Amino acid sequence: MPRKEPRAIIIGCGVAGIALASRLRFELGYENFVVYEREAGVGGTWFLNTYPGVGCDVDSHLYSFSFNLNPDWSKRFAEQKEILEYLNATVDKFGVRPHVRLGIEVVEAIWVDKESLWRVTLRDLATDHTFTRDAEILVSCVGTISIPQDCKIAGHQNFRGKIWHSARWDHIEELAGKNVAIVGNGCSAAQLTPAVVKEAKSVVQFQRSPQWINERPNSDFSPLTKWCFRYIPLANRAYRYLLWRSTDSLHDLYTSTTGTAIKAREGATVVAKDYMLKTAPARYHDILLPKFPLGCKRRIFDPGYLESLHSDNIELTDEPIIEFTETGLKTSKREIDFDCVVLSTGFKIQEFLSPITVKGKDGVSLNQHWKMTRGAQAYKATFVSGFPNFGIVFGPNAFPAHNSVIFTNEVQIEFIIKTIFKPILKGSFNVIDVKEAAENRDANNVQKKLTTMVWSGGCTNWNLDVNGRNTTNYHDATWKFWYSLFWPVWKDFNMEGGSGASLPIHPAFKALGTTTTLGLGLGVCLYASQHGIREWRGLVQ
Structure with a gap:
């Protein structure tokens, strides 16, 4: 009797889902998978975030797939529309689109031990029809920057004006002639504020804490440069490599274990401070400059934000917001009327895979598992003990604060292919599950190294959970991330079933x-x- 080809379900069709699906098709020739995407289009955060001014703060040629280099990026830091077009072009180029089901929400995934498969409950958001599908392999490509933080300001339900989150921009509401509040001053707020200031009658931006802001020159690529990237062999790839290498050297800014690293951060701090004092209005210098170390919060690369603070119709304030009123906001000092309130208050970074329920062996959910381990963790940022044949891309401790997340996503995807897909397709085993001891050993090593990083430098940031544990960041240079995930350490896993085919051999052998x-x-x-x-x-x- 011929062996049945294993099935796979991929959750999410953002950057990670596109990369995994593309690699499965062109590298393995594997087609027996479905990608379920909750939204009406592919692209993940680049489909959802459509606020004015939205763009990327990583170089375009680095924020792209290694298997689909783009010679035609218009500028050094691409904007949302161009990135989304690139992602859609990748989906079509590698034949991924026929595998994608849009508007389908994954509700629950349960490991059925007797059948060695995942039983996944899904909901069609257009019809509210619920159905189930089975698969031997399950991979989450949900990401973390997807679900906006809920509005936590008291009385918001009483406000008679419009409220929306920057990640769910209201394109129907016209801002011309309106009094607008912007709550928050992180990366998204820095991008959208200049555009809102140009359109609205007045803007009051509420700064919850200061941020380190760096210059962001964004030059266009000339036709000649694009021609070189397209037609000169290896020019595009060499440029991308140099970008990656120079960007990876920024890791020193986030650590304090060596004199070189401390000196590098001190120098970068002086550069950022000088830029802020030179560019921002003098009246805001006192509240703009942070007291915490550079890098403790995600750095902002200025898209024109500081210059926009010179406009006559904007006010920046650090007055704490007490509550909404029917007509606006009440602070610790006054009440201000607004027509619209834009919440640029971040995402539910710590709620990995939320709101999906994933249950592994013995019915234990991921949240229960992470509660027992006192914080979200994953072996090599990818596998969780007790959840067989399951991988997570862009999960716990997989975020490189200083480099392209597409690079680390691709590293994880290659690791999942080597560890799960290739051996199961070959018949080496049917089920693989990382050992609990290996997961804990790896997590403890990561957390130990993270205590020396700048994210523990005394600021409030989204990297730390309620227990003060950093569950988001990777602690080292990204070349080390690649090296640590280059090949599976088979003794760290339990494997069951299969035809007895030998495990894949290390390329060195x-x-x-x-x-x-x-x-x-x-x-x-x-x-x-x-x-x-x-x-x-x-x-x-």
């Missing part, structure tokens, strides 16, 4: 075997040339 074979062949040829072909024939007989 393959290379050694090839070298040995070539060496033996060369030796035989030299022996034959020295002793005559007749004697050589006698040797091999």
